Amino acid sequence: MEKKLKATEEQLTYSKILDLGMKVGLLALVITFIIYLTGIFTPHIPVNDLPKYWGMSVHKYLEATHIPRGWGWLGMVGKGDFLNFISIAFLAGVTTVCYIAIIPILFRKKDTVYGMIAIVEVLVLVLAASGILKSGGH
Amino acid sequence: MKLQISNFKFQNAKLRSSLILIFVFCIMYLVVGSALASTGPSSAAPVSESATPWWVWPLVLFAVTFILGIVAVLGGVGGGVLFVPIIGGFFPFNLDFVRGAGLLVALAGALAAGPGLLKKGMADLRLALPVALIASASAIVGAMMGLALPQNVVNTALGATILGIVAIMLMAKKSEYPEVKQADALSTALRINGIYHEASTGQEINWKIHRTPQGLALFIIIGIMAGMFGLGAGWANVPVLNILMGAPLKVSVATSKFLLSITDTSAAWIYVNNGAVLPMMVVPSIIGIMLGSIVGVRILAKAKPAAIRYIVIGLLLFSGTRALLKGLGIWN
Numbered sequence: 001m002e003k004k005l006k007a008t009e010e011q012l013t014y015s016k017i018l019d020l021g022m023k024v025g026l027l028a029l030v031i032t033f034i035i036y037l038t039g040i041f042t043p044h045i046p047v048n049d050l051p052k053y054w055g056m057s058v059h060k061y062l063e064a065t066h067i068p069r070g071w072g073w074l075g076m077v078g079k080g081d082f083l084n085f086i087s088i089a090f091l092a093g094v095t096t097v098c099y100i101a102i103i104p105i106l107f108r109k110k111d112t113v114y115g116m117i118a119i120v121e122v123l124v125l126v127l128a129a130s131g132i133l134k135s136g137g138h
Numbered sequence: 139m140k141l142q143i144s145n146f147k148f149q150n151a152k153l154r155s156s157l158i159l160i161f162v163f164c165i166m167y168l169v170v171g172s173a174l175a176s177t178g179p180s181s182a183a184p185v186s187e188s189a190t191p192w193w194v195w196p197l198v199l200f201a202v203t204f205i206l207g208i209v210a211v212l213g214g215v216g217g218g219v220l221f222v223p224i225i226g227g228f229f230p231f232n233l234d235f236v237r238g239a240g241l242l243v244a245l246a247g248a249l250a251a252g253p254g255l256l257k258k259g260m261a262d263l264r265l266a267l268p269v270a271l272i273a274s275a276s277a278i279v280g281a282m283m284g285l286a287l288p289q290n291v292v293n294t295a296l297g298a299t300i301l302g303i304v305a306i307m308l309m310a311k312k313s314e315y316p317e318v319k320q321a322d323a324l325s326t327a328l329r330i331n332g333i334y335h336e337a338s339t340g341q342e343i344n345w346k347i348h349r350t351p352q353g354l355a356l357f358i359i360i361g362i363m364a365g366m367f368g369l370g371a372g373w374a375n376v377p378v379l380n381i382l383m384g385a386p387l388k389v390s391v392a393t394s395k396f397l398l399s400i401t402d403t404s405a406a407w408i409y410v411n412n413g414a415v416l417p418m419m420v421v422p423s424i425i426g427i428m429l430g431s432i433v434g435v436r437i438l439a440k441a442k443p444a445a446i447r448y449i450v451i452g453l454l455l456f457s458g459t460r461a462l463l464k465g466l467g468i469w470n
Contacts, residue, residue, distance in 0.1 A: 007259040014263060018399070019253035026246065026428075033421040050192050050418055051230065058234040058285060058414040070411050084417035088242065088410060094249060095403045102263075113328065114267060121271050121400070128278050128407035135285035135412050 009109075010102040017101050021094030028087035041080035070131025096125045195230065200422035203243070207430015211438055213450030215307075216398070217427040218244030218370030220450070223300050223457035226293075227464065231419060233289055233296075237368030238409035239419045241281075241402050244370030246424045247431065248398035260392035264330050265347070265385060269357050270397055273371070274404040276361025281408035284366035290465045296367050297462025303373045304454050307447075310377045318384035321346040334389060345386050353383040365405035370398050 007015070035041060045053060045065055053061050062069065067076075076082040099122045106115035127133065203221065210217045222240040226233045255261035284292055321331065331346040347353075356378050364371040375394035379385045385393065409415055463469035 007257055008263065011256050011259070011263040015253040015256035018249065018256070022249040022253065025249070026424075029421060029424065033417065036417060047192055047418070050416075051190070051195070054195075054231045054235055054416055054419065057232055057289065058238075058412060061232075061234075062413045067413055069413055081417055084421060085410070085415070088415060088417070088420065091242075091246065091249060092403055092406050092410060095400050114264070117267050117271055121267070121274065124271065124275050124278070125400075125404055125407070128274075128404040129411070131411040133278065133282060133408060133411070135282045135408070 010105045013105060014098045014102050017098045018094060021097060022091070025087055025091035025094060028090055029084070032084045032087045036080040036084055039080065041078060041083060043080040043082075044076055045081060069134060093129065096122055096129070099125070196418050196422045199225065199229065199419065200426040203423045203426030204430040204433075207427040207432075208434040208437065209430075209446065209450060209453070210427070211431050211434025212446040214447070215450055216244055216370040216372040216395075217247055217431070218368065218398075218402075219300075219303060219373055220453060220457075221423065221427065222368050223296065223461050224453065225423075226296070227457045227460040231416075233292060234285060234409075234414045235416050235419055237284060237366075238406070238414035239416070239423050240368035240370070241365075241406045241409055242415070242420050243423050243427050244368075244398055245402040245406050246428060248370075248395055248402060250428065252396045252399045255392040255396050258392075259332070259334055260388055261396035262330075262332055262385075262389055262393050264328065264332070265379070265389070266393050266397050266400070268328060268330075268354065269379075269393075270400040272354050273357045273361035273364070273397060273401040276358045277365035277401045277405035278408055280362035280365025280367075281405040282365075283362070284368075285408070285412055285414060287366075290467065292366070292465070293461050294465030297458050297460070297465055299363060299367060299369070300454055300458025300461060304451055304458065306373060306377060307451055307454075311381060312376075312387055313380060314387045315343060315345075316380060316384040316386070318346050318348045320348065322348045322350050324350040332389070334386070336388070343386055345384075345389060347383040347385050349382055349384070353378050356382065361401055364398075364401050365408065368405070368409070371401060372398060 036043065039047075044067070053065060056064065061067075067073070073082050073085045077086060099118050103115055103118045103122070106112075106118060202224070203217075206217055206220045206224065210220055218240045221243050222236055225231065225239070226236040229236070231239075252261065256263065287295075325331070325347045328350075330350070331344075333342050333344050335341075336343050356374075360371050360374045360378065363369065363374070372391075372394045375397055376387075376390050379390035379393060380387050460469060
């Protein structure tokens with residue numbers, strides 16, 4: 001049985017990147033939200049109108065506000081509300097970067113099975129992030 | 139008693155800075171919120187018929203999530219499991235947005251805890267990686283199902299799930315060091331085992347797991363539920379890792395928390411890409427629950443009120459019943 005008294009190299013690498021990504025992401029989240037609140041960039045949905053939309057189902061909300069699905073928000077980051085999506089996407093992307101970083105370590109240690117698991121996990125996360133998967137209406 | 143609590147709070151510099159931050163955040167909300175409401179960009183669309191100004195709800199959301207953050211830490215549960223039923227049941231936000239925010243709240247908490255747990259070797263990457271692959275792929279399916287199903291169905295299922303969680307909390311046993319006589323073939327092949335240092339006793343705990351195929355199969359269901367309801371899944375991860383698979387309790391709790399950062403990431407992307415994320419809900423919730431958690435950890439270091447677990451169970455029971463009755467059209 002393999003003995004592990006300390007965290008492994010891949011575990012430490014993962015943890016370092018996660019730590020940095022989490023801190024940058026959370027800081028960005030606060031900054032972009034403050035910018036949104038100050039109204040420096042005009043929001044796509046006027047804040048006064050928010051209560052009209054937040055009770056709608058997401059499908060009706062997208063129809064009413066003409067917001068595109070998937071990565072369409074990238075074209076709207078000049079709007080105060082969509083500026084926040086940069087930091088949200090950053091936080092959601094940190095895990096993928098952590099996985100990509102440990103793949104070479106796992107293969108170097110000839111841990112092929114875990115290397116393959118990490119590659120498949122990256123593919124799963126990229127698929128989720130791709131915007132290809134769209135849900136039906138309700 | 140009040141004086142003692144007050145003294146404790148203000149003797150602690152970090153706690154004090156947290157409270158100052160909260161105060162600044164609240165003031166900013168009030169000042170900027172009212173300013174934006176009067177001078178904000180105009181819209182052809184009519185404003186809400188409600189007399190409540192728009193900024194009241196995010197402010198209340200921030201205050202409530204701050205309290206939830208404290209309660210969650212003291213009650214030993216994740217913030218997401220309290221967030222979705224309570225905010226979904228008692229706030230004017232649609233459940234689609236509540237689940238999207240719930241996932242991001244759970245994700246932010248897991249991202250914040252993950253590095254420390256990995257560095258100390260409490261969360262185990264070898265245990266987490268195969269489980270995470272199954273749970274995160276299933277969470278995508280769950281998220282898509284959740285956004286496609288009618289709201290009453292999701293509410294009914296959410297209510298039933300929350301009541302199920304209450305049952306798990308009341309009945310599930312925990313084992314500090316479960317006895318695993320022999321590791322199963324799959325965990326042996328994957329070399330899922332380890333040693334961690336138990337600081338409280340100074341012991342080095344040698345652990346291995348069993349029933350790996352059954353455990354992995356259960357993570358399909360856990361992943362689907364996490365994605366569908368935006369709950370996080372610590373309430374299910376821990377019993378499966380600890381009781382079924384035989385990982386020590388601390389390794390199970392730490393690995394579960396780390397797992398959420400992967401499971402919730404895949405589900406969160408589905409909600410983001412399908413538009414179910416409102417920054418005005420998400421950001422106050424994340425900041426509120428994280429600041430609440432910081433305060434909760436400080437309080438936990440001094441005392442752990444026994445009653446808090448029953449308060450958490452009571453909150454879940456009430457909000458779960460609310461979701462169930464809302465879904466069934468009995469209490470709208």
